Amino acid sequence: MAKIKWLWSIAIAMGIVLLYASLSAYFVKIDGWYFQLKLPPLALSPKGMAIGWSIAYIVNIAIIARLIFYREHAPIILPLVIIGIVNIIWCMCFFTFRCALAGFILLIIQCILVFAVFIMLIRRDSLSMILSQPLLAWYIYLTVTNYYIYVLNI
Numbered sequence: 001m002a003k004i005k006w007l008w009s010i011a012i013a014m015g016i017v018l019l020y021a022s023l024s025a026y027f028v029k030i031d032g033w034y035f036q037l038k039l040p041p042l043a044l045s046p047k048g049m050a051i052g053w054s055i056a057y058i059v060n061i062a063i064i065a066r067l068i069f070y071r072e073h074a075p076i077i078l079p080l081v082i083i084g085i086v087n088i089i090w091c092m093c094f095f096t097f098r099c100a101l102a103g104f105i106l107l108i109i110q111c112i113l114v115f116a117v118f119i120m121l122i123r124r125d126s127l128s129m130i131l132s133q134p135l136l137a138w139y140i141y142l143t144v145t146n147y148y149i150y151v152l153n154i
Helices: 002-027 032-036 046-069 071-096 100-121 126-152
Strands: none
Touching (some): 002 046, 002 071, 046 126, 071 100, 071 126
């Protein structure tokens, strides 16, 4: 019974993350505009970003699956889903509307949300709390990179 519950938890978590990952990817267009941007030295190549996002999505799936499995922690899923929704909006703002400032503001919101999730997990689920640390580091990296993209391209 526990194995089936774990499988359902993982399947639901994968569905949630894959939904917002695919919607985010819909708005990502690496075209001439992107290649004309002055990027900071710390910016990863598109392949590096793909690897970083893949790791972030896997970590997200693991955290959400654990929160679903242990139902008493399920309310913490909401901020994680909001992070995914804000990520879709970030992709729209940055790649479709080409507005790095709006992207920077949205990434600050995401950092606050990931930090809030980290705080909520401290006493509830230590493994999920540990898994949220690289997620927080990733969003801080993205925020700093987006800030420098904005500053360099004003």
